[in-house]
Every structure is written in C-alpha cells, then in structure tokens.
Amino acid sequence: MKIGIFFGGTSREREISFAGGRTVFDNLDKALFQPVPIFVDSLGQFILLDWQYIYKGTIRDFYPPVSSQPPSLHHLQVYIESLGELDHEARFHAIAKVGREVKAQELPQLMDFAFLALHGPGGEDGAIQGLLEWLGIPYSGSGILPSAFGIDKIAQKNLLHALGRPTPNFRVITAEEWDRTDHAATLAYLVRELGLPLVLKAPRQGSSIGVSILKTDDLAKFEAAIDKSLFRKTLTRADWQRLGEQGRLAWVQHLTDIREGIGLPVVLDDETVPVYHPEALLHTLTERLETAESVRLTNLDGETQVLVESFVAGREFSCIVVEDPNGQPLALPPTEIVKGEELFDYRSKYLPGLARKITPIDLPEEKIQEIREACEEMFRTFGFQVYARLDGFVAHDGRLFLNDPNTTSGMLPASFFFHQAAEIGLNPSQFLTYLIRTSLAARRRAGLRPVKLAQLLARLDTAVTGRHTADTERIRVAVIMGGYSSERHISVESGRNIYEKLSSSAKYAPVPVFLTGSADEHKLYVLPVNVMLKDNADDIREKIEHAEAGETPHPILERIRREAGAITSTYAGQALAQPRRISFEELAQLADEVFIALHGRPGEDGALQQELEKFGLPYNGSGVASSSVTINKFETNQRLREAGLRVAEHRMAHKLEWQADAESFYRGLETQFPYPFIAKPADDGCSSAVKKIKNRAELEAFCQLIFRTEEDLLPGPAGVLSLGFKEEFPRKDAFLVETLIGRDGAAHFLEITGGLLTSYDEDGQLDIEVFEASEALATGEVLSLEEKFLAGEGQNITPARYDADPAERQRISNEVKAVLRRVAEVLDIQGYARIDAFVRVRPAGEVEVLIIEVNSLPGMTPATCIFHQTALAGYTPYEFIDRILEFGKARAEKAVSAAS
Structure with a gap:
C-alpha cells in the first residue's frame, strides 16, 4: 500500500513535523507499505521530496536551496518565506532542486493513504483533511470537524466550561482590546479574577510556542508575555544601542526563530510593507532606530487573541487515547511530566533527559483510572477519531483538569505517542500499522469511498497476518x-x-x-x-x-x-x-x-x-x-602527529598534579597554552564537558568540576562555566588541554565532520569510502549536545562550503577526503567512523586539515549528519546500517578462515 507521508508544513512546528515525518518514513513496515514523502513547504506547496533530503537535520539545511537565496553577509539560514514574493518560475526552480512540485489533483495517483505528520495550523485544523476528503484519499487521525475544534484552545475552553467539565479558569484578550485598554488595569483585573501565577497562551499553537507563565504582577513582564503570545516584539533605541554588532545579529536571529521568537515576515509599527529576510531586518532596525525611540515588530501570521488561564499547581500528565477495533476510545497509560522548570517547553519536550516521563503516572490505580475515563470522555465529547493526545493536571487537592487536546501528537522516536503504545507491547512500526488500519476503518464509517476502502482493509488484514510468518x-x-x-x-x-x-x-x-x-x-x-x-x-x-x-x-x-x-x-x-x-x-x-x-x-x-x-x-x-587507541584523544593525536598529520598542540592535565600544587598546575598550563584554549575529557564525546577556557577563573572552575569527588555538580563552578540545565559533566582523573584552533589568516576556515565506510574488495583488501564532509555551525563556543543530536536544532551543511566555485570546492573536498582516508589507515579504522576536523584554505589555495577527534562508533540518532553524508553517496540510512552489519559479518568470516 502506498502511504503518502505529509510533513513539514506552514506552522511554527514545522521542524518537529519534519522530524516526525522522518520517523514515520523510517518506521513504516516495509513489508506492508511503500512510503511516499510529501514535504509541505512553508508556503503550502506540496513537494514529492527526493528521499535523501528526508535525512537532513533541519528544513533550512536543504530548502530553499542555496542557489535560490540572495547573498547573505552573515550566512544566515532562512525558510522560503524569507525570499519574499516569489514568482512561479522562482518557486519552480527552488522546488526542482529537492524534488518536484505536486498539484493537489495528482495526489490520488501517488498514494492509497495519507499519513498526516503535520502540526498546528494547516495540519491539525481540518484544512488538509478537507482537501483529502475532496480528493477521496483516506487519511490518518481525526476528520474535518474534530480537527478544526482541536486546534482552537478557546473553543475547547468554552465547550468544557458549558458542559461543566473541570478546566482552569480563563479569560480571552483580543489584540484590538489590548491596543486600546490600560495595560496595568488589565493585569489587575486578571490577577483579581484568575490569581497568580497566570498562564498566557497563543490559542492556535502547539509545542509550548507562544506560552509564558507570569509569577508576579510585574507589568513589564506581563506586556512581554502578551507580546509573545501575539507574536509581537517592541524594541527601544536604548536597548538596540546597548548591543554590539554581534549582539544585534544574535538578537535578530533569536527574534526570527519560529520556535522561540516571532518569526518572519514582520511589519514594523503600522506599516503595510513586510520585511522578509533577517539581513534586511538587521539593516532596517539599525536605520530606523537612529531616529525613532522604539519600533514594534509584528509577525504577519501572528495571533489575534491571547488565552489567559489560572495556573494549576499540581502534577502534569499527557495521555494518548486510541480507538479500539470496535471504534471505542481506549486510553493508554497516562505519563507524568517531571520537569526542572514550570514550563514544559520546546527543548524539554524533544531533547532526551531534560524532562522525565513517568509511565504510568505514580498515583493509585483508581486515580489513574479516573484520568483515563476523563480522557476517554473528552475524546468522545470532542468527536475525535483514531487517536489524540490529551493533556491535564492533577491538582494538589486531587481535582482533575483537562486542557489542550491535540489531534496530532509529536512523532519523534521517544514521544508520548510511541512511548505509551509500547506499554501495551507495540513497537513504533506495529503501532503505525494499527493506526493506518484504524484510520481506514474510521474514514469508511464516515462514508468515504466505502467499497474501495473495504478492499484496502481486506488487503491490509491479509498482509498483516502473513507478516507474522x-x-x-x-x-x-x-x-x-x-x-x-x-x-x-x-x-x-x-x-x-x-x-x-x-x-x-x-x-x-x-x-x-x-x-x-x-x-x-x-x-x-x-x-x-x-x-x-x-x-x-x-x-x-x-x-x-x-x-x-x-x-x-x-x-x-x-x-x-x-x-x-x-x-x-x-x-x-x-x-x-x-x-x-x-x-x-x-x-x-x-x-x-x-x-x-x-x-x-x-x-x-x-x-x-x-x-x-x-x-x-x-x-x-x-x-x-x-x-583502544581512538577512545583516547591524546593517544590518537600522538599517533596522527607521528604519521605527519596535523593536530592541535596538546597535553594531559592530571588530578594528582592539581592536588599537589594547584597554583603551579595552573601556571604551567597558562605558560604552555595562552588563553583561550580548549579543555575536555580525553575519552568522552558528544561535546560533554568540552569548554573554551578564557581565563583563570574558568580554568579553576573546570578543574573543580572534573576533579570533584561527589556525583552532583558544584553550583559555584557550574555557574562560572554557564552550564546548561542538566548538562553532563563527567568526573575524571585527567583531562586534555589543546590550543584553540583558529583561522590563522586563512581565506576559508570551517569546522567539519566526515564519515566513512569500509568494505572488502574482490581481493579481500580493505576499501575505505570517505563521504562528503558536513560543515558544522556552532551558535556558541563549541557545538552543543542539542546542535549535534536534536532534530531541527543544529546547522550542518552537507557538503561543506569550502568555496563558492563548484570546481574549486570539489578540489578542496578531495584533498580533505584524502587526509581523512589517511587518518583511517593510520589508526586501522574498520566498519565506519566519523572524523572531526578544522579546515583552513590559504589565499593561495593550500589546504590544511587539523584533526580534532575520531569516533569509531559515531552517533546514529535520526538527525545526526552522518546520514546526510551517506544519502549524498546514495545510501538510505537502512542501507548504510545494512552495509555496516554485512562488513562485520564478512570480517568475522575472514577471521575464522585465517584461524583455520
């Protein structure tokens, strides 16, 4: 059965939708289904996406293609709406680089069924569902009416209130009311009616986008929270002037981030001509604030209302409800969300380890059953179909509050969606099969092409039975x-x-x-x-x-x-x-x-x-x-240097030296390595405790943390190093110190990571295939955990941009790949690996490759850039994994033959 997977979309949740679509694409049972990737861009165009782009880390890594973008002084990545009002030819050329445009009337020829991994407006609001109904294509999840209702938090609140169902007290503020009323009076009214804290929400968004919690009756914070939910931002001349050049760029980048800022395009004050590109916005703000005292920016697709709720102090949960084979709602075990902050925000939702998910919620059986029954009742009341995710709170006094039902759940591998289905024994592949089957039955019950869908259902049931054999x-x-x-x-x-x-x-x-x-x-x-x-x-x-x-x-x-x-x-x-x-x-x-x-x-x-x-x-x-060599960065560097390869100056710094005489220890490092330098564990990866040390205070803090005896982090040193929430910092008896590798006068300077794969040729000799390297862009001083592994977070450009001229870029790439191949030979790397390095291209064209580290078992998370590289070489992730396993088997057979 051909399954069209719709992902991406026009909403601010498009990156999570993109990652979720990839999860569905990978997990569909290939013995039953043929996935057809339909990427929906932020202009609402359908694109039959070339498969290799599914494995990019973010949408902006491949679309719009570089050839469609105007020159950017700061090399900023953008979505296609930042290219302004494109004519048909420009849109056609942009799409042609990544796939082909599909008109709506073509969709029935491409698929038997549509799996909707879209989120927010344009995905969960009934719009795409209505189009598919018109075209006669069965689709996953709820139908038109429940979807339209499920997107609208205010409509949901009104119905729950009318039915007497427990839900937090609320008020609605429209943008027009806000602009003409006294803000202090509005805040006083809300505090009087709802109490503190207040929860402010954008009523048609998900993933905690546009959500704030106001703990005190602070007018400035209240105004900022309202602006956040309306996707507005006011900037004063004084604030802008306090920012340096880099600060202004960072401010614009944050503002235009669709998850945490207001996004683009924006209008300034009451003007009607929008600003589309972040570079243009940077220039416009600089020019405007030379004379104006302030400027207000408003996103063209912002909200017109703000939902304000009373805060529920208690335990937060999320519950997936599915239809059973008889079409009745069945609540899966609800999950408690235990988080470090009051707000379960975007990063806490999607990066493993930042918030704990306890399934089932740790309550007596009768209380959990009460939650389940309330969720099933809401599922029925709202007319949801196939599945939904219902969120709520158990207050400290035991009262149960339900709010924010979602007709589409996040579909990352560890999302509630798969997490709770696993509690009844379904792996992601099996759960998706069940949802497709249930969706077909739901569409047939609703009268969509009953004869054709009966045939599809019969075929699928027969295939599922045969799959077990x-x-x-x-x-x-x-x-x-x-x-x-x-x-x-x-x-x-x-x-x-x-x-x-x-x-x-x-x-x-x-x-x-x-x-x-x-x-x-x-x-x-x-x-x-x-x-x-x-x-x-x-x-x-x-x-x-x-x-x-x-x-x-x-x-x-x-x-x-x-x-x-x-x-x-x-x-x-x-x-x-x-x-x-x-x-x-x-x-x-x-x-x-x-x-x-x-x-x-x-x-x-x-x-x-x-x-x-x-x-x-x-x-x-x-x-x-x-x-045993590549695990140790110090020994790896020594081997590579002996072989004539470039590495940073380095030495090990030992705990015993530090304990014996800390002052001499510090002076010795400062003499050999001028600030700033890099300090990191010699045998840990994933950017764990990799720090750019800029002064003595940071060096002392690093040593206190890495040489500590207790498990918990020391608050003082952790503050000095600005460690993030739940950031890992291992304890070691020694750490590696390296000189900071810089541009050093190079015409081009970039950080890259390159993957490789080995196989045996016909003569049984080891053959090393080195892939096109990715260029890694760090927003901070070093690549963060999020940038390496969180879908939609890191910026990895594949292939690396060594030069604007294609021929010259390829020449440099070939030289880099030759160095990486030499590294693999020196260290006898087999199977596959990832090698991190810095590349300098001198004005005369000379290429210098400085090796940072070698990972013999590189990260294989869905968003990691090794899959971007293998895709360019023609391998799907599954084919790459298959080649890795086949090599391991061949090597074992070779060893047996040699022994006999």
Missing part, C-alpha cells in the same frame, strides 16, 4: 545501547534508531539489549519494547533495578493490556516481559550478530569487542586494537 526467518541482531558514561542518553537514542530501522525491514529482527554496570563488570539486559522506549538511559536503568527487586508492573498496566488484547494479539510480535539479565554466552544464543550503539566507554574502547570475539559474534565498527 515472515518474522521467524529474519536475521537476529542484538542492538546494545546505554552504558554508564555521560553519553548514555545519546547512546539510547542511537540504539533505538538502529532498532527501529531494522524492525521495519524485511531482513532483520532486532533484539534491544541494555548495557549497564561498570568498567569491571558489564551487565547485559534484554529489554521489552516498553522499557526500551523510556525517555532516557537513567529511566531504563531504574526500570531494570525495579524488576530485579521483584517489583511487579503497575496494576493499571495489566488492566490496560487486557483491554488492548484485541489490538496486541493481531499487531504485537510477542507478549511484554520484564527486563532479563543475560550473559555474553546467552547473548550468542540470542543473536546472530551485534550492533554496538554505545558511545565512549564502554563500546568504543575495545573491551566489549573483546568479549564478543570470544563467542564468535560479528559486530560493527573497528576492532579491539584500533578502538
């Missing part, structure tokens, strides 16, 4: 994830991504395995799917500990699994079990080969590889000897 013939791959290093959360993300790619294939049957313990003892656990899809590595480890302590599943889970029996008996592969500890010998019985999705120690140090070789298990990545 085929499962027994697939190759078993143990996917080992987790660990106990600061990279454990990213390792889980990588492992889940590998698991999901393999589980939706016809060739492999993956087995999720979690590694924990210590360097002295590696403990392996086979995970059921519901534990594998917990939010992060710490949550998974906690579930394992509870299981080992004899804790039984929450009674509500047993109840829900019984209620969902008709679903799981058809779609789930096997019944859920508790995590089970296994030995390496048992692992060899359980799996035909292994994919190590660990990062840092253990995993990249050769120790795990040594254990696997004892039992003849093929594995991915480099062998024992190479891994």
Whole structure:
C-alpha cells in the first residue's frame, strides 16, 4: 500500500513535523507499505521530496536551496518565506532542486493513504483533511470537524466550561482590546479574577510556542508575555544601542526563530510593507532606530487573541487515547511530566533527559483510572477519531483538569505517542500499522469511498497476518545501547534508531539489549519494547533495578493490556516481559550478530569487542586494537602527529598534579597554552564537558568540576562555566588541554565532520569510502549536545562550503577526503567512523586539515549528519546500517578462515 507521508508544513512546528515525518518514513513496515514523502513547504506547496533530503537535520539545511537565496553577509539560514514574493518560475526552480512540485489533483495517483505528520495550523485544523476528503484519499487521525475544534484552545475552553467539565479558569484578550485598554488595569483585573501565577497562551499553537507563565504582577513582564503570545516584539533605541554588532545579529536571529521568537515576515509599527529576510531586518532596525525611540515588530501570521488561564499547581500528565477495533476510545497509560522548570517547553519536550516521563503516572490505580475515563470522555465529547493526545493536571487537592487536546501528537522516536503504545507491547512500526488500519476503518464509517476502502482493509488484514510468518526467518541482531558514561542518553537514542530501522525491514529482527554496570563488570539486559522506549538511559536503568527487586508492573498496566488484547494479539510480535539479565554466552544464543550503539566507554574502547570475539559474534565498527587507541584523544593525536598529520598542540592535565600544587598546575598550563584554549575529557564525546577556557577563573572552575569527588555538580563552578540545565559533566582523573584552533589568516576556515565506510574488495583488501564532509555551525563556543543530536536544532551543511566555485570546492573536498582516508589507515579504522576536523584554505589555495577527534562508533540518532553524508553517496540510512552489519559479518568470516 502506498502511504503518502505529509510533513513539514506552514506552522511554527514545522521542524518537529519534519522530524516526525522522518520517523514515520523510517518506521513504516516495509513489508506492508511503500512510503511516499510529501514535504509541505512553508508556503503550502506540496513537494514529492527526493528521499535523501528526508535525512537532513533541519528544513533550512536543504530548502530553499542555496542557489535560490540572495547573498547573505552573515550566512544566515532562512525558510522560503524569507525570499519574499516569489514568482512561479522562482518557486519552480527552488522546488526542482529537492524534488518536484505536486498539484493537489495528482495526489490520488501517488498514494492509497495519507499519513498526516503535520502540526498546528494547516495540519491539525481540518484544512488538509478537507482537501483529502475532496480528493477521496483516506487519511490518518481525526476528520474535518474534530480537527478544526482541536486546534482552537478557546473553543475547547468554552465547550468544557458549558458542559461543566473541570478546566482552569480563563479569560480571552483580543489584540484590538489590548491596543486600546490600560495595560496595568488589565493585569489587575486578571490577577483579581484568575490569581497568580497566570498562564498566557497563543490559542492556535502547539509545542509550548507562544506560552509564558507570569509569577508576579510585574507589568513589564506581563506586556512581554502578551507580546509573545501575539507574536509581537517592541524594541527601544536604548536597548538596540546597548548591543554590539554581534549582539544585534544574535538578537535578530533569536527574534526570527519560529520556535522561540516571532518569526518572519514582520511589519514594523503600522506599516503595510513586510520585511522578509533577517539581513534586511538587521539593516532596517539599525536605520530606523537612529531616529525613532522604539519600533514594534509584528509577525504577519501572528495571533489575534491571547488565552489567559489560572495556573494549576499540581502534577502534569499527557495521555494518548486510541480507538479500539470496535471504534471505542481506549486510553493508554497516562505519563507524568517531571520537569526542572514550570514550563514544559520546546527543548524539554524533544531533547532526551531534560524532562522525565513517568509511565504510568505514580498515583493509585483508581486515580489513574479516573484520568483515563476523563480522557476517554473528552475524546468522545470532542468527536475525535483514531487517536489524540490529551493533556491535564492533577491538582494538589486531587481535582482533575483537562486542557489542550491535540489531534496530532509529536512523532519523534521517544514521544508520548510511541512511548505509551509500547506499554501495551507495540513497537513504533506495529503501532503505525494499527493506526493506518484504524484510520481506514474510521474514514469508511464516515462514508468515504466505502467499497474501495473495504478492499484496502481486506488487503491490509491479509498482509498483516502473513507478516507474522515472515518474522521467524529474519536475521537476529542484538542492538546494545546505554552504558554508564555521560553519553548514555545519546547512546539510547542511537540504539533505538538502529532498532527501529531494522524492525521495519524485511531482513532483520532486532533484539534491544541494555548495557549497564561498570568498567569491571558489564551487565547485559534484554529489554521489552516498553522499557526500551523510556525517555532516557537513567529511566531504563531504574526500570531494570525495579524488576530485579521483584517489583511487579503497575496494576493499571495489566488492566490496560487486557483491554488492548484485541489490538496486541493481531499487531504485537510477542507478549511484554520484564527486563532479563543475560550473559555474553546467552547473548550468542540470542543473536546472530551485534550492533554496538554505545558511545565512549564502554563500546568504543575495545573491551566489549573483546568479549564478543570470544563467542564468535560479528559486530560493527573497528576492532579491539584500533578502538583502544581512538577512545583516547591524546593517544590518537600522538599517533596522527607521528604519521605527519596535523593536530592541535596538546597535553594531559592530571588530578594528582592539581592536588599537589594547584597554583603551579595552573601556571604551567597558562605558560604552555595562552588563553583561550580548549579543555575536555580525553575519552568522552558528544561535546560533554568540552569548554573554551578564557581565563583563570574558568580554568579553576573546570578543574573543580572534573576533579570533584561527589556525583552532583558544584553550583559555584557550574555557574562560572554557564552550564546548561542538566548538562553532563563527567568526573575524571585527567583531562586534555589543546590550543584553540583558529583561522590563522586563512581565506576559508570551517569546522567539519566526515564519515566513512569500509568494505572488502574482490581481493579481500580493505576499501575505505570517505563521504562528503558536513560543515558544522556552532551558535556558541563549541557545538552543543542539542546542535549535534536534536532534530531541527543544529546547522550542518552537507557538503561543506569550502568555496563558492563548484570546481574549486570539489578540489578542496578531495584533498580533505584524502587526509581523512589517511587518518583511517593510520589508526586501522574498520566498519565506519566519523572524523572531526578544522579546515583552513590559504589565499593561495593550500589546504590544511587539523584533526580534532575520531569516533569509531559515531552517533546514529535520526538527525545526526552522518546520514546526510551517506544519502549524498546514495545510501538510505537502512542501507548504510545494512552495509555496516554485512562488513562485520564478512570480517568475522575472514577471521575464522585465517584461524583455520
């Protein structure tokens, strides 16, 4: 069955929609479905997207293409609406670089079914649903009317209030009222009616965009919160003049961010001519504020109303409700959201580890059942179909409040959507199959082409039955994830991504395995799917500990699994079990080969590889000897320097030296490495504790943190280094110090990361394929965790922009790739790897490549740039993973032949 996946869209949630569409594309069961990617751009155009662009980190990385964009002094990435009013030819050429435009009337020829991964206006408001109804294409989720209702928070509030259902008290302020009333009087009225804190929301947005919490009756903060919800911003001349050149650029970049700012295009004051491009906005503001005292910016697609609610002090939850096979609502186990701040914001929602998701919410069974019944009732009351996500609070006095139902949930791998479905035993691939089947039945019940949909349903049911027979013939791959290093959360993300790619294939049957313990003892656990899809590595480890302590599943889970029996008996592969500890010998019985999705120690140090070789298990990545070198950045640098390759000046700084005489320790480093320099762990990756040290105070703080004895961070030093919320900072006995690599007079200077893949040629010799490197753009001093791994966050340009001239760019690229190949040869890298480096291109054209580090098991999260690179070389992510596994098998067979 051809499944058109609609993703991207016109709303401010387009990046999460883009990432969710990729999740659906990857997880659709390839034995049942053929995915057809329909990217919807921010102008509302349908584009049949060339598959390789699905694996870009953000929409702006590929669209609009560079060739369609005007020159940008600051090399700013933009969405297509920032190109202004484009004529038909300009739009055609922009689209032609990434796929082909599809007119609405063509859609029925391209697909049998439309899976909607769109969010917000244009995706959840009934508009796309109405178009698909007109075209006779069945689609996922709710129909036109419930979708239109589900997008409108004010309409929902009015209905709940009219029905006497508990919902936070609220008031609505229109933009017109706000502009003509006394702001202080409005604030006083709201505080009197609703109390403090106040929650202010943009009523037609999701992902906590346009949401603020006002804790005190501070007029300035109140005005800023109203502006945020209306997507307005007032800038004074004094504020603008206080900003330097870089500060003004950063201000404009933040303002035009569609998630945290107001986005583009904007109008200034009461003018009618919009400003489309951030460069033009920067110039206009500088010019305007030379004479004007202030300027007000308003987004053209801003809101016209603000919803103001009373704050509910209590426990926040989210509950997915699905239709059962009889069309009745079935609430999955509600998840409690435990966060560090009052607001469950964009980053907390989508970056693993920032907020904890506890499923089911830790309450007595009868209270959880009350939540479920309330959610099912709301599902029925609002006329939702197929599935919905309902959010709410349990107040401290036990009262239950429901608000903000969503007819489309986020579809990232660890979203509530998949997280809760796993609690009844469905992996993402199986859950998507069930939702497609349920959506077909819902559309047929509503009268859409009943004969044709009856045929589709019959075909799908037969195919699902046949799928279970085929499962027994697939190759078993143990996917080992987790660990106990600061990279454990990213390792889980990588492992889940590998698991999901393999589980939706016809060739492999993956087995999720979690590694924990210590360097002295590696403990392996086979995970059921519901534990594998917990939010992060710490949550998974906690579930394992509870299981080992004899804790039984929450009674509500047993109840829900019984209620969902008709679903799981058809779609789930096997019944859920508790995590089970296994030995390496048992692992060899359980799996035909292994994919190590660990990062840092253990995993990249050769120790795990040594254990696997004892039992003849093929594995991915480099062998024992190479891994034991590349795990250590200092030793890697030494080997590369001895081979004549360029690396930064470096040395190890040891805890014993620091303890013996801290002042001499500091002076010694300052003498060898002038400020600023780089300090980082020698055997951790993922930007963990990588810091640009600019002065003595930062050096002291870094040493105090990395050499600390206690687990928790020290507040004082953490403040000096401006550590982010829940930022990992490992404890070590030594750290690596390097000179800061700079431009040094080069005509072009950029940070790159390049992937490679190895195979054996016909003569059995190792062949190294080096991919086009990605250019990594850091918004801070070093690449952050978010920029590396969070969908929609980092800016990775593939291929790297070494030069504007295509021929010269390729010449430089070939030289860079030759250096990366040489690095792989020197270090005997096998399987695949990622090499990070800085590239300087001298005015005369000389190319200098300075190696930063080598990752023998690079991150394999959905948004990581290695998939952008392999796509350019013609490999889908699944094909790349398949090649990695095939190489591991070939290497193991070669070793057996050599031994015999």
